Amino acid sequence: MTDIKRRSLLAGIAALGTGACAKIAGSETGQDLFDTAEDWHRAAQRTLAGRQRLAPEYAPEDRSPTFKGNGSLTVDTPQYRSELANGFANWRLSVSGLVEVPLSLSMEQLRALPQRTQITRHDCVEGWSAIGEWTGPQLSTLLDQAKVQPQANFIVFRCADTLYGRDYYESVDMIDAYHPQTIVAHLMNGKAIPEKNGAPLRMRIERQLGYKHAKYLTGVEAVASLDDIGDGKGGFWEDIGNYQWYAGI
Amino acid sequence: MKRHGILTRIWHWLNAVALIVLFMSGLNISNAHRYLYWGNYGFDPADAWTSVMRFPAWATLPQRYDLAAARDWHSLAAWVFAMALLAMWAGSLANGHFWRDLRTSRREWSPKSIIAEINTHLRGKFTNHDGKYNALQRISYGIVLGIFLPMMIFTGLAISPGFEPAAPWLIEALGGRQSARSLHFIFSWAIFAFFLVHIVMVLVSGPVSQISQMITGGRRKGDQHD
Numbered sequence: 001m002t003d004i005k006r007r008s009l010l011a012g013i014a015a016l017g018t019g020a021c022a023k024i025a026g027s028e029t030g031q032d033l034f035d036t037a038e039d040w041h042r043a044a045q046r047t048l049a050g051r052q053r054l055a056p057e058y059a060p061e062d063r064s065p066t067f068k069g070n071g072s073l074t075v076d077t078p079q080y081r082s083e084l085a086n087g088f089a090n091w092r093l094s095v096s097g098l099v100e101v102p103l104s105l106s107m108e109q110l111r112a113l114p115q116r117t118q119i120t121r122h123d124c125v126e127g128w129s130a131i132g133e134w135t136g137p138q139l140s141t142l143l144d145q146a147k148v149q150p151q152a153n154f155i156v157f158r159c160a161d162t163l164y165g166r167d168y169y170e171s172v173d174m175i176d177a178y179h180p181q182t183i184v185a186h187l188m189n190g191k192a193i194p195e196k197n198g199a200p201l202r203m204r205i206e207r208q209l210g211y212k213h214a215k216y217l218t219g220v221e222a223v224a225s226l227d228d229i230g231d232g233k234g235g236f237w238e239d240i241g242n243y244q245w246y247a248g249i
Numbered sequence: 250m251k252r253h254g255i256l257t258r259i260w261h262w263l264n265a266v267a268l269i270v271l272f273m274s275g276l277n278i279s280n281a282h283r284y285l286y287w288g289n290y291g292f293d294p295a296d297a298w299t300s301v302m303r304f305p306a307w308a309t310l311p312q313r314y315d316l317a318a319a320r321d322w323h324s325l326a327a328w329v330f331a332m333a334l335l336a337m338w339a340g341s342l343a344n345g346h347f348w349r350d351l352r353t354s355r356r357e358w359s360p361k362s363i364i365a366e367i368n369t370h371l372r373g374k375f376t377n378h379d380g381k382y383n384a385l386q387r388i389s390y391g392i393v394l395g396i397f398l399p400m401m402i403f404t405g406l407a408i409s410p411g412f413e414p415a416a417p418w419l420i421e422a423l424g425g426r427q428s429a430r431s432l433h434f435i436f437s438w439a440i441f442a443f444f445l446v447h448i449v450m451v452l453v454s455g456p457v458s459q460i461s462q463m464i465t466g467g468r469r470k471g472d473q474h475d
Contacts, residue, residue: 066293
């Protein structure tokens with residue numbers, strides 16, 4: 001993580017002045033430099049904020065009057081339309097992968113688990129923010145019930161929506177998966193989550209940017225590596241647009 | 250004219266490169282959501298205190314709209330900028346550069362003295378009588394080094410959701426996340442304004458010798474004078 005290649009760094013800095021930015025960015029050295037900077041940010045933030053420190057929570061009056069929907073605003077399948085029409089009575093969330101007890105939970109079962117309610121700020125990578133109240137079981141509760149195996153390094157979120165013909169998915173490492181504010185939300189501002197905000201289930205991962213907060217959640221999967229999922233970069237936007245996997249900055 | 254120290258020269262050029270990359274990639278990032286807000290939230294252009302122009306491709310890094318790539322450049326250059334600023338400040342305090350060459354006296358902040366200095370500048374005379382920099386230079390360098398550049402780091406950290414749990418007081422002190430984002434933008438343009446004035450001053454005061462002095466250090470006092 002901290003094994004910065006000094007020669008790459010020096011070569012990169014020297015090349016900056018030549019106006020060859022596009023070449024640097026496209027080169028392996030360039031990508032190494034960007035990845036190193038990203039690793040440093042993650043290491044610095046984890047050192048300063050630890051594993052458990054909470055993102056700020058707000059008072060009810062601090063909530064934004066509405067909550068912007070972005071990315072997928074619906075799921076364009078007949079199944080989803082019929083689920084939406086009958087209040088998601090048959091929606092299920094699977095917990096699978098490297099677990100000893102795979103689960104398939106109904107909405108009722110999720111609501112019966114211990115709940116966490118948090119009023120938090122959502123920061124989109126584009127720059128805007130919205131504040132909303134979210135309620136649902138902590139992801140750690142589900143992972144503990146399913147008994148995640150020790151070789152799992154990441155939790156992958158499976159979603160019902162597609163964009164540009166690809167399935168939306170996201171992933172976090174085990175530190176963010178077990179963070180107390182990482183919840184599987186089924187309520188927003190005390191009501192069922194609106195369609196544009198990810199009905200009926202949406203991840204909340206409050207120390208990270210919005211694109212980590214997967215909507216239309218259908219499954220949670222424990223994996224050892226992200227290499228064989230999608231294009232191997234850990235998420236939809238990471239695959240399609242080369243967005244940073246660690247979305248803490 | 251005294252020599253520029255080696256630390257000053259290395260920092261000056263490293264900082265220049267980092268700031269150019271940060272500014273141009275920042276313009277690309279700005280294009281992702283061209284509205285600025287005060288307080289903790291903001292997403293509706295109707296609530297914005299200002300809407301920002303769309304910056305043309307030639308001014309942005311990379312030279313097409315690419316938020317992910319611009320963020321890569323921004324995050325990388327931010328490390329260079331922040332570490333260099335920290336080292337420059339530690340070095341300048343330790344080796345006396347700050348106390349000797351940059352510190353201003355209260356007298357120099359009086360309106361009378363500032364107006365007198367501006368008049369001297371407008372007549373194209375740059376007399377650095379007592380020390381390396383004149384009072385206007387020390388005042389403007391002090392504001393840039395002590396306020397503008399550090400504020401870029403503080404406001405930048407304050408818009409990072411992963412950093413916030415480490416120091417939530419910082420975001421509060423800046424007036425909330427969207428206020429910090431607005432201030433980040435405002436200070437970046439303040440630095441750009443300084444950059445323009447800085448370039449003009451170099452151009453009108455002997456650009457070749459000024460630039461070569463910032464590269465080689467210039468002549469020692471007592472060396473033969475021009």
